[in-house]
Amino acid sequence: MTHAAWVMPALPLAGFVVLFFVGRRLGDPLAGWVGTAAITGSFVAALVTMAGLLSHPAGPAREINQSIYTWISAGGLHVKASLLIDPLSLTMALFVTGVSAVIHLYSIGYMKKDRDYSKFFVYMNLFVFFMLLLVLGGNLIVTFVGWEGVGLCSYFLISFWFERPSAASAGKKAFIYNRIGDAGFLLAMFIIFEKTGTLSYTGIFSRTGALSGSAGVAAILLLFLAATGKSAQIPLFPWLADAMEGPTPVSALIHAATMVTAGVYLMVRMHPVLALSHDAQLVVASIGVATAFVGGTIACTLHDIKKVVAFSTISQLGYMVLAVGVGAYEAAIFLMVAHAFYKGLLFLGSGSVIHGRHDEQDLMKMGGLAKFMPITTITFVVGWLAIAGVPPLSGFWAKGAVLDSTFVRYPVLWVVGIVTALFTAYYMTRLFVLAFTGNPRFHAAIDTRSGGAHATVEALSGSGSGAGAGEADHGEGRLSGTAAGDISGYDIDVGVAHGGSGGGAPVHESPPVMTIPLVILAVLAFAGGVLDLPWGGPDRWNALSWLGPVFGHYLYNPHLSMAGQWLLGIVDAGVGLAGIAIAWNLWSRAWKRPELEPAFLASYWHFNDIYDTLIGRPGARLASFAYSVVELHWIDGVVNGVGSLMKRTGSGVRRVQTGYVRQYAVGMALGILALLVWVLVRA
């Protein structure tokens, strides 16, 4: 049953083609259902393929290379469009298609009445296609195709409401940050090809000997550069915050559950190369834990509900990267899957809140939503407790698996990781308290708005694009801000707040097509821990243990005693609960606490400003120097100078000759003569 693996990417591609050509005619909601059906079919195909794979004995038999056709062949390079089906890629494919199907379903409701309803699903289906190419690709180039493709779809979807200058800028920013990483990907491929003569995974892994030494380190660190772009790690993470300009289902699917995990997947996929260098592993682990910490601290201070969740994602991705650096690949994948469940849930819950609050994203203008949105609230609680690491929810097990390995291998990094866990529980509790508990704070917003009627119409006519109307007057300022580089998170919050607050009924629960996905994800986020419980001997049965043979001896084994495991688990749980308690105490008493929101953190540790000062502005100056001085004065100046010189000498010659062409003919003849003489004399 594995020979039909190509169906997995083919179905979303077919969905894309159908929707591209007739999507507009299908309209709302049929286009959405077609898109959802294509992804669901792909999920079923993944299940069938898994059944097929499980019928093979564990080990190399579960590694199936499928070649579709020869793509590029020139000068020793033979690249096939091929798929690699093994437990790792299939685990990825399963959760990508599964979560995608759920989020597609949710989008049917969320995108309702959007002007470009069908286009949204065109992009989403295309995204899933590329994501599946990425994870199923049998060689680095096919993965790169998917890698670039998901980046492209991310660009399309972030700037989906392209009339908002901030959305347009955010899309471009995401693409360019990722492009920097992609350059690293390309160079890594060149090194690997130069050393091993192949780019297929199985080929590379059988020749890792050729990559020992500095070449292998360079290759894996360049791939890691690409991963920092895609998975929003230091130094290339700032784009992910801006990416929240896209519709919320996009944030959930692309910028939380799937695409941003691609960097982690790439590193896990390339683990035999990563394992060649302990230094490289330490670099990866350090960047991961640093990102987790930085992202977590920033998330504690923001007001925009989506941005909090976005930095939470950055932080969680940091944990996954940490796991990769430690060598705990199985834990990385476990956290990735669990994170897809609870972060998808949190994003969709936020989307439900935003939807219910008529495109309001400012936590300061929420409060008391629990009364109005029961299903959203209950499911959100599950997501919140899961990410906070409260047992027995999935996040506890997944994060615990990462931290346990880290504790043994890099104790210093473990300390940072556990502190970050405290922050994690803190910021998510803060978010929950501000949004769902206490007294509603949104009446004030409605009262201050004079043009309420207009805003209501806009807000209803297209969920997110309604914000465009209110935002038009802020557009100028924000455009110039982003043009120069970036604006601080606080400014964005204010802009969105002004734009979004609509009138009408202050709050409503979302329709079933949106709440059912919430429930599904809540169940998964709650029980996801069963995928990889830490009990049992070597023959333990865990869903993710089928990954074991993929990593073989590369997998880091922490050798923890049972008591040690218990102790670490208790520490994890205690830290999580402590974070919850602290945040609950602080934020349920007062919702305005600027002293707890230092500007340094709220402006993303000034990363944007630093890039702007170090790269953006000097780059702009260099470019304008290149054009106005080098190009116009030097290069073209010389050309024009020669031209006018010719003209002047020409005017002397013109007494005898007339016209340009003759001049050159004469010059040509003289030149030939001179050269002839010279060559003949010398030869």
Next chain:
Amino acid sequence: MHSSFPYLTVLILLPAGAALASVLIPRHMEPRARNAAIWTCGMGGSLATLVLAAVVAVKFDVHNPGYQMVTRHLWVSGLGISWHLGVDGISLFLVLMSAVLFPIALVAGRTRPNFHMFVAWMLLLEAVCIGAFLSLDLILFFAFFEVSLVPIYFVISSWGFEKSASAAVKFFVYTFFGSIFLFVGIIALAIVHQHDTGVLTFSLPALRSTHMPYYVQVLLFLSFTAAFAVKAPVFPFHTWSPDAYAEAPVGGAVVLAGVMAKLGTYGIIRFDLNLFPRASVNLAPLLLSLGVAGILYGAVVACTQRDMKRMVAYSSLSHIGFVVLGLFALVGAGLSGGVLQMVNHGLIVAALFIAIGWIYERRRTWNVAGLGGLQKPAPVLAAVFTIAMLAAIGLPGLNGFVGEFLVLLGTFIAHRWWAVVATAGVVLAALYMLWTYQQAFHGPVDKEVEETTRDVTWRELLVMAPLVILIGFIGIYPKPLLDRINPSVNQLVSQVDKAAGLRAPALPARRAARVSGAVPRRPGTGKSVAARQRAGVSGAASAPGKLVVSRPLRPGGGGLGVAGGQGRSR
């Protein structure tokens, strides 16, 4: 191999004849009928050429790396000039691309005053460009190369925009000036050959075996390259191109950037590498540096441009930089990528110019400062522009990626650090393209603009469709092209390797020794020749770990100085 039917000759005469016919259509005809007749001439001629080019491509023997369908007739017997045509994997797709682009350019440049002359000049230009790609005689090539200036000069100056007259003159004079070097070089080469063998000929295959002192080879290489570098254009000889591209009418810009610029890069591969292999190898770092400089410089300057046509002009400089990089990597992957990238760039730049032309027709400007939010009233236009833009950026799945990847890979194997620097161009390309797109298509849109801007019509889309299809097709399935390009490229690479490695220094005593096979290989070159051939020809088939594709040979380290000294010591 003489084919019974002179395909290649007809391929040149067909558009030329149609050009003549469109001029000869009597002026006193009823205007509508006359226009229809001109139109029939133009489209009939160019489409018939396309069909014939397709036939040539079908009849092309995939396994033959040499020149095919060769035609040779002595033209000026006293001077050894002949009508000598042939096609190989390197020129085949340039001919096909020309045949595709000209009908498109004709349609895109329609409805202008003096229509018959526009059609005539364009068709003449097509004949001349195809002729240049097919010529195997240096004088014949030079004639086509030079004559091409005349029609494009008139197309730019007569149907262009405000400053088109001065742009056309600048272009004409600049490229003409470059051609002088080519002409002098050709004559000198023929004389050296005559001196060496006693035969005066301008035939490329014959001249390839010319023995000449190394310093002569270097000088001739430089004089040939000067002309090609101006035409391509290679940094820093490019300053005619922004003016010319910006002022040319859409049809003119398409063929100027898409087809004519390729005469330069084609000249490099066909003549520089064939005739002066040692100079090419030794001077490769110079040309690689110019290529890299062009990639980065073109991209950086493109970021500052608000005029979309000028932006495309500078992005072309960047893309031609990639082609040059691939050619002078002098390994199979790089050269194949370079050849493919010539075709790709032609298709992409044509699509971009046509899309920009659509914008101009609607908004009467191509300055992004006066545009914005176009995606709302014209989503299809935006989609087409997006595809062309993404191909230019080098997004995998579209044609630009395949060429760029091969070029960078080949360069990396041969000259690592140039490739590393050039890869930065990949990032910059996204920067200027997306920035332009954002300014023109994203953002809020005026009510007035929204109501008055119509989306592209089916007819316009039909013109663009072939380009978009080819951009996608080559991106997904480049095999039909690479299968034909590779053999010719591999043959060229091995010739260059052999000549560069073994022919040095061309002294009579050594020449005799070489015949007897006694000449020692220059230290350090033999191994890398073999390694390079492996990378270029047999490649990954070799055993694991054995494929150590090392740096290419640079015979004698500071080759120029050493060999020059030998030349003088004679």
